[in-house]
Amino acid sequence: MATTYTTRAKLAKPGPAEREWNVPLNANADALDALAPIGGLCVTTAESPSTSTRVQAAPGRFQRGDGTVVVFAGATSIVLVAESTSYIHLTDDGEIAVSTSGFPTSSHVPLAIAVTDSSSVASITDLRIVCATVGSNSRPFLTPSGGTMNDGASLAAGSASGFKIGTSATQKLGFWGAPPVARPGMYSQEYTAASRNLMAYAPAVRTAAFAGIGSGQGGSPYAQASDLNSLRVSYENLRIFSENTTQLLNALINDLKAMGLLG
Structure with missing residues (x-):
């Protein structure tokens, strides 16, 4: 029977009737020694x-x-x-x-x-x-000098402790080509009410001049009660919307502070 060979490493398997088995056996030893998982390092x-x-x-x-x-x-x-x-x-x-x-x-x-x-x-x-x-497409990390993530890549964060980008306020970050900067200074919020809902704004539009009534003195009209009420409605609508906008801004600042993007 002639020499056959293993499927994976192609090691020689001498037939029973072959002579000089030392030749294929020595070749097998050399082949195994050359394999990186066996001989390397x-x-x-x-x-x-x-x-x-x-x-x-x-x-x-x-x-x-x-x-x-x-x-x-x-x-x-x-x-x-x-x-x-x-x-x-x-x-x-x-x-x-x-x-x-x-x-x-x-x-x-x-x-x-x-x-x-x-x-x-x-x-x-x-x-x-x-x-x-x-390989660049198989490493689960970037090199210390930086690198490029694969298109469509994502970073998964833990849901218990999560992970942190930057460990102090003096470390600098930049986005979309902007020069890295340290975390901005603290923001002061005297008005602290916050809301994540921006309400609809209902303006009371007044395009015509108020007529008013004469005062008995020519050229000095006075506002009517209806004129004042119209102003009150417009003012109240604007006040409510302004407060809501400020609350929304407060919520945004609070969220950015919580993430460490603002001081």
């Missing part, structure tokens, strides 16, 4: 079996904190402290680093935990995380 002992406290890290790629992909060239000789536990990782810039106190809290890529005795590496625990999603 892999930490191993510098010698097999280990005869020193040195390890090495294979080349590979990783996604840094801002979403970009960094290529790590590999490290062939990483000296560990004897009789200790070492936390081997890459910094966000792609530099190899070792700590005996644990992994850092800042952005990093954990690779492995290695335990050494007095003269060799006793064990290595692999901590790599593989197959992260990359």
Whole structure:
């Protein structure tokens, strides 16, 4: 039976009657080692079996904190402290680093935990995380330097604590190309009544001059009671509408204050 191959990685499967099985088996080992999820960024002992406290890290790629992909060239000789536990990782810039106190809290890529005795590496625990999603249309965040959201994108806010844009009044924001500015100063509202309903305005239009009546002195007419009542109706309509408009403005100011857009 001739050699067949696996469906996914195309690894060789020698037939029962084939000779020199070492050839396809060695090829399989090389193929597996070349796969990024297996060989990429892999930490191993510098010698097999280990005869020193040195390890090495294979080349590979990783996604840094801002979403970009960094290529790590590999490290062939990483000296560990004897009789200790070492936390081997890459910094966000792609530099190899070792700590005996644990992994850092800042952005990093954990690779492995290695335990050494007095003269060799006793064990290595692999901590790599593989197959992260990359690409400008797949990252759930913008880079610290900014970027462009996809057309039609949306931001979902939590319904319990929500989320905040800007953490102090001195931080600057700008919209639609306007220069960013700090939050405006405080607004004072002596009249505090507020309403979110703008009522209909019913003007009492008076286009004709009031006639009035003579006073007995030529050229000095007096207003009639009906004239005064017409003025009162117009004034009341205007007063009510003005108060309602001010209440609406107060409600708007209150809402903008609540959102932090106004002081």
